[in-house]
Amino acid sequence: MSATSVLARKWRPKTFAQLVGQEHVVQALSNALTQNRLHHAYLFTGTRGVGKTTIARIFAKSLNCVNGITAEPCGVCSACTEIDSGRFVDLIELDAASNTQVDNMRELLESALYAPTVGRFKVYIIDEVHMLSKNAFNAMLKTLEEPPAHVKFILATTDPQKIPVTVLSRCLQFNLKQLPPVLISSHLQQVLEQENIPCESGALALLSRAAQGSMRDALSLLDQAIAFSDSKVTEETVRNMLGAIDRSYLYNVLQALLARDGAALLRVADDMATRSLEFDAALQELATLLHRIALAQTIPQAIAEDEPERARLLELAQQFSAEDLQLFYQIAVHGRNEIELAPDEYAGFTMTLLRMLAFVPEGKGKVGDVADTRPPPKPPLQGAQTPSPSRAGNGHPDWPTLLSQLNVQASAKELAKNCTLQNFTDDAITLSLSSQHKLLNTEMARNKLQAALADYFARPVKLTVTVGDVQGATPAVIEQKAKQARQQAAREDIQEDPFVREAQAQMGAQVLENSIKPIDQESEK
Numbered sequence: 324m325s326a327t328s329v330l331a332r333k334w335r336p337k338t339f340a341q342l343v344g345q346e347h348v349v350q351a352l353s354n355a356l357t358q359n360r361l362h363h364a365y366l367f368t369g370t371r372g373v374g375k376t377t378i379a380r381i382f383a384k385s386l387n388c389v390n391g392i393t394a395e396p397c398g399v400c401s402a403c404t405e406i407d408s409g410r411f412v413d414l415i416e417l418d419a420a421s422n423t424q425v426d427n428m429r430e431l432l433e434s435a436l437y438a439p440t441v442g443r444f445k446v447y448i449i450d451e452v453h454m455l456s457k458n459a460f461n462a463m464l465k466t467l468e469e470p471p472a473h474v475k476f477i478l479a480t481t482d483p484q485k486i487p488v489t490v491l492s493r494c495l496q497f498n499l500k501q502l503p504p505v506l507i508s509s510h511l512q513q514v515l516e517q518e519n520i521p522c523e524s525g526a527l528a529l530l531s532r533a534a535q536g537s538m539r540d541a542l543s544l545l546d547q548a549i550a551f552s553d554s555k556v557t558e559e560t561v562r563n564m565l566g567a568i569d570r571s572y573l574y575n576v577l578q579a580l581l582a583r584d585g586a587a588l589l590r591v592a593d594d595m596a597t598r599s600l601e602f603d604a605a606l607q608e609l610a611t612l613l614h615r616i617a618l619a620q621t622i623p624q625a626i627a628e629d630e631p632e633r634a635r636l637l638e639l640a641q642q643f644s645a646e647d648l649q650l651f652y653q654i655a656v657h658g659r660n661e662i663e664l665a666p667d668e669y670a671g672f673t674m675t676l677l678r679m680l681a682f683v684p685e686g687k688g689k690v691g692d693v694a695d696t697r698p699p700p701k702p703p704l705q706g707a708q709t710p711s712p713s714r715a716g717n718g719h720p721d722w723p724t725l726l727s728q729l730n731v732q733a734s735a736k737e738l739a740k741n742c743t744l745q746n747f748t749d750d751a752i753t754l755s756l757s758s759q760h761k762l763l764n765t766e767m768a769r770n771k772l773q774a775a776l777a778d779y780f781a782r783p784v785k786l787t788v789t790v791g792d793v794q795g796a797t798p799a800v801i802e803q804k805a806k807q808a809r810q811q812a813a814r815e816d817i818q819e820d821p822f823v824r825e826a827q828a829q830m831g832a833q834v835l836e837n838s839i840k841p842i843d844q845e846s847e848k
């Protein structure tokens with residue numbers, strides 16, 4: 324395949340209208356061009372193949388089109404055609420990865436002082452700008468602070484964290500997002516229709532997932548699939564090319580889990596081993612499938628009507644409980660992370676499947692047999708008492724005891740300690756806070772306390788804090804009284820100690836009150 328026919332180049336967008344995705348960036352740049360509110364430096368960030376350099380070149384055409392500054396360059400004038408072909412003298416593209424030194428940057432900046440040769444602006448596109456050396460960045464700063472009116476800088480990077488803050492603060496920043504698989508698949512379909520190449524939707528779904536958000540990678544993989552399949556893109560061919568797992572194996576795994584049949588699980592694994600399939604990829608695909616089933620269960624409309632596997636996904640969504648899907652997904656993800664630590668991939672894969680069986684909640688005949696899919700209430704923390712009814716006899720849990728079992732710290736803990744329990748229901752808790760402590764009632768503290776309560780009771784809990792008169796003792800007051808009681812007990816123990824009495828009588832010794840600390844308080848230090 325010749326270089327000119329590579330799909331990633333042939334189908335590179337030449338206008339903003341042809342771009343796939345990145346609408347937020349296109350809208351902002353179009354508005355700036357239409358209103359002629361132009362900045363001197365732009366920074367495009369994002370992973371590979373999401374359109375950083377493409378948008379930069381379209382923007383350069385918009386600035387230099389013969390028809391004037393516009394969000395819709397004509398594409399046929401000398402400036403537009405020369406930029407498309409890479410021959411426009413006033414568009415300078417620099418790969419910072421191979422030009423990291425300060426001398427390269429100084430030479431480039433010196434040329435920026437001169438007026439454009441043929442265009443309206445001199446446009447400098449610096450790709451992978453984070454690769455520049457510290458001295459090169461310092462050399463750039465002066466020009467970024469006071470740029471000539473005829474110069475525009477467009478910086479692109481996959482790693483903005485490595486760019487000095489002094490440079491970031493002088494640029495308008497745009498973060499380009501990874502493209503969703505559905506959008507990539509739709510674009511690949513359009514490209515193949517224009518190329519008159521038949522394809523299967525399952526093949527496009529595999530390619531779009533393998534691209535991991537990069538349209539350029541998707542088109543490159545599509546090029547490879549066309550060559551691999553003799554100009555007919557089929558799902559089987561793409562699976563072989565990518566080393567992807569046949570979904571039938573994964574469906575067999577899920578059926579075995581439904582039946583709680585460990586022997587069937589091992590048979591699937593053995594069959595996969597016979598065919599030399601990658602178990603690491605199998606766990607990744609299994610996690611993806613579980614995610615799709617969870618979507619079908621919770622948001623059925625998220626599964627497209629023309630999805631080839633829609634019926635099967637919806638069927639499995641009815642057979643598994645939401646609890647099971649979350650459990651299996653987590654085990655699959657952790658199993659993939661740990662597979663390199665296993666004796667071999669087969670052992671890691673089968674142990675992950677057996678773990679799914681082992682951790683199914685007790686009392687189920689099969690995985691899907693559960694009337695109530697809500698998780699059980701969280702048990703009290705180790706060593707803590709079960710919250711008992713309050714002394715007021717209103718059926719509410721004892722707030723100080725409950726607070727001692729919550730995983731809450733800092734501002735949220737201080738708020739909770741200075742409250743009393745006003746009302747308690749299955750899904751709502753109301754606390755009372757005295758006016759003298761109202762500054763503790765911040766949104767951050769309430770949110771953290773509410774999250775801790777929801778985590779403890781294993782269900783959503785709405786927390787309300789009212790400020791006013793407080794009835795009863797708060798945990799803070801109870802804690803202070805307990806501390807005072809311990810201090811008084813320690814003081815009395817010292818005063819009654821025979822050794823202390825003898826020292827006072829014979830040597831005139833005196834007890835320093837400030838030095839007396841309860842034993843438990845000393846241990847806390």
